Amino acid sequence: MIITHFGLTCFRIQNSGVAILIDPFDKKTGLDLPRMQNDVILKTQDLPDKFASEKSFTIASPGEYEIKDIFVSGMPSAGDQDNGVIYLIQTEGITLAHLGLTKNTKFTEAQKEMLEGVDILMIPVGGGESLTPKQAAEVVNELEPRVVIPMYYHLPKLKIKLESIDTFKKEVGAKSEKVDKFKINKKDLPQDETKLVIIEPS
Numbered sequence: 001m002i003i004t005h006f007g008l009t010c011f012r013i014q015n016s017g018v019a020i021l022i023d024p025f026d027k028k029t030g031l032d033l034p035r036m037q038n039d040v041i042l043k044t045q046d047l048p049d050k051f052a053s054e055k056s057f058t059i060a061s062p063g064e065y066e067i068k069d070i071f072v073s074g075m076p077s078a079g080d081q082d083n084g085v086i087y088l089i090q091t092e093g094i095t096l097a098h099l100g101l102t103k104n105t106k107f108t109e110a111q112k113e114m115l116e117g118v119d120i121l122m123i124p125v126g127g128g129e130s131l132t133p134k135q136a137a138e139v140v141n142e143l144e145p146r147v148v149i150p151m152y153y154h155l156p157k158l159k160i161k162l163e164s165i166d167t168f169k170k171e172v173g174a175k176s177e178k179v180d181k182f183k184i185n186k187k188d189l190p191q192d193e194t195k196l197v198i199i200e201p202s
Contacts, residue, residue: 001092003120003182005199007031007158009044009101009151011122015091018068021056022087022098022122030159034202040067042074044084044100061085075114077102088114093186096120097145101130101152105139119189121145124152126162133163137171146189148174148196149182155201165198172196 004012009023010033021038023045025031043060059065062074062085071090077100084100097118107115115121121143124130130152131139140148154162169176176196 001094001184003149003184003199005149005151005201006033007155007201008160009098009122009124011098011149011151011199012036012038013089013091013096015070018070018091020070020089023100028159030157031155031201040070040072042072042087042089042098044077044087044098059087073114075111077104086111086114088118094119094184094189096122097143098122099124099139103130103135105131105135107142115143118143118145119186120147120149120184122149122151125150125165125168126153128152128160128162133168133171136168137173140172140174140194145194146191147184148172148194149199150196169196169198 002014008025010025011022013020019038020040022042024033038056041056041058057067062076065072073088074085077084077086086100087098089096095118097115101124123136125133125136150165150168153165174194174196176198178198180200182197182199
């Protein structure tokens with residue numbers, strides 16, 4: 001599996017047969033998103049239908065979906081200020097969770113059950129419309145994923161004011177590595193500790 005980050009909450013997940021794009025954004029953000037063909041588009045918020053085509057299947061609401069050998073479960077964020085969707089993606093024996101733009105630090109029992117044992121957690125860490133670095137660290141400590149991939153933090157060209165990734169790194173205190181793209185197999189997942197992986201936005 002290969003995970004690419006484009007900034008904000010936007011990622012592309014590729015396995016041997018399927019490409020999933022999560023939360024494509026608009027140029028108004030100050031960032032550019034390269035054109036690409038994707039099999040599935042996941043939207044955690046009411047975002048523009050960028051990159052949607054007849055060949056791509058768009059998911060923008062809670063429910064359970066199966067695309068080839070990928071299983072996607074969506075559940076409402078259910079925070080006081082949230083109207084978004086949390087997605088759980090299962091592929092190649094790995095479970096990924098994308099929390100979207102949430103400010104919610106207290107999960108419902110159903111959400112806890114859904115997120116229990118997650119391998120890779122994509123979590124907003126820059127404040128603004130999402131979790132602050134401290135809140136994000138609290139969520140990481142509660143969920144105890146094997147890998148944490150932060151999102152929604154300050155980038156040089158970004159027009160949205162967010163906190164720096166360094167603030168979150170200090171709060172979470174886990175070992176970190178910086179990569180251009182994150183390549184991972186189930187056998188390579190950390191076993192005894194949580195690893196922080198910062199994917200440099202493409």
